[in-house]
Amino acid sequence: MTKALIVIDVQNDFCPGGALAVPGGDEIVPSINDMMGDFDAVILTQDWHPQGHSSFASSHAGKAPFDTTVMPYGAQVLWPDHCVQGTEGAAFHSKLRTDADMIIRKGYRSQIDSYSAFFENDQTTPTGLQGYLNERGINDLTLVGLATDFCVAFSAIDAARLGFKVQVDLTSCRAIDMDGSLDTALGNMKNAGVTFNQL
Ligand code: VGL
Ligand code: ZN
Numbered sequence: 001m002t003k004a005l006i007v008i009d010v011q012n013d014f015c016p017g018g019a020l021a022v023p024g025g026d027e028i029v030p031s032i033n034d035m036m037g038d039f040d041a042v043i044l045t046q047d048w049h050p051q052g053h054s055s056f057a058s059s060h061a062g063k064a065p066f067d068t069t070v071m072p073y074g075a076q077v078l079w080p081d082h083c084v085q086g087t088e089g090a091a092f093h094s095k096l097r098t099d100a101d102m103i104i105r106k107g108y109r110s111q112i113d114s115y116s117a118f119f120e121n122d123q124t125t126p127t128g129l130q131g132y133l134n135e136r137g138i139n140d141l142t143l144v145g146l147a148t149d150f151c152v153a154f155s156a157i158d159a160a161r162l163g164f165k166v167q168v169d170l171t172s173c174r175a176i177d178m179d180g181s182l183d184t185a186l187g188n189m190k191n192a193g194v195t196f197n198q199l
Contacts, residue, residue, distance in 0.1 A: 001140040001165070004041040004133065006117060007032055008145030008152045010096050011047060013082040013089035015146075020082040020176075022147045026093060028172045032144050033097045035172065041101045041138055043129070045117045047083035047151070048090060048105035055113040056081045066178060073122035076113060077178075083107070104129055115154035118162065130162055140165045144172035153185035160192040169197045 010032065012018050015025040036042050049055065057065045057078035065080040083090040085108070092098055106114035106127055114120040117129050133141075141164045143156050152173050159166045168189060175182040189196075 002040045002136070002138045003038075003140040003142065004043055004138045005032075005035055005039040006141055006143045006145075006155065006159075007042065007044045007096070007100070008117065008143060008155055009045055009047045009083075009147070010093050010145050011083055011089070012091055012093060013047075015093055018082070019080050019089050022174045022176055024174045025146050026095075028144065028146075028174060029093050029095045031172045033095070035142075035144070035169070036097055036100075039142070041136060042099075043102045043104065043117075043132075044092065044096075044098065044100045045145070045151070045155070046090065046092070046103055046105045047107050048085050049083050049107045050110050051081075051084055052110065053081075053084075053107065053113075054111050055079055055107070071112070071121070073112065073120075076121065102132060104132075115151045116158045117151070117155040118158040133164070139163075141167070143168045146174055148173040148175035149177060149181040149185035153189055156189050156194045157192040160189075160194050166194045167197065168194055171197060 013020050014022045052059055057063045063078050067078050069076055112120050141159050156166050156168050
């Protein structure tokens with residue numbers, strides 16, 4: 001087994017004080033840094049939206065953050081403006097080790113969001129990460145990061161569907177948890193064959 005650690009979206013805007021702060025988002029940085037040495041490859045993902053992105057509530061008249069809307073590709077939660085390309089909010093947490101093999105950016109097209117590191121939210125447009133992992137012979141993935149119930153869960157489920165062995169280390173994840181979204185995500189991951197280090 002060739003093993004990779006995939007660190008999802010440990011960026012300032014998802015940490016306390018950020019635009020879309022995940023409770024305790026910064027607490028996971030030391031344990032993630034400690035894990036990095038145990039893997040054959042380390043991959044970081046970075047949520048990377050243009051200004052005026054269609055996932056921002058501010059782009060939709062009459063909508064507020066955390067409302068939902070329907071996009072051509074399906075339902076979409078509307079978020080506060082976050083992780084705008086090149087801003088401090090889009091930067092990795094300053095204590096996160098960034099000496100990674102690969103950094104993959106997602107959500108950079110105005111009209112479509114991308115929670116998953118593998119496919120955009122239409123569930124068909126690939127990011128290229130599958131090809132990268134396959135070419136390197138990586139078949140065993142551990143996912144950590146933010147947020148458990150959105151980008152971590154979507155990435156884990158896609159990876160399991162693609163045939164990777166997938167574990168989510170919940171000790172090094174934190175959730176947004178709106179309207180039961182964490183329980184839903186945990187159930188969906190389990191059904192997809194994802195395993196957990198706890199629960
Ligand atoms: C995320 C909401 C919007 C995440 C990204 O990283 O989980 N959530 N963009
Ligand atoms: Zn986003």
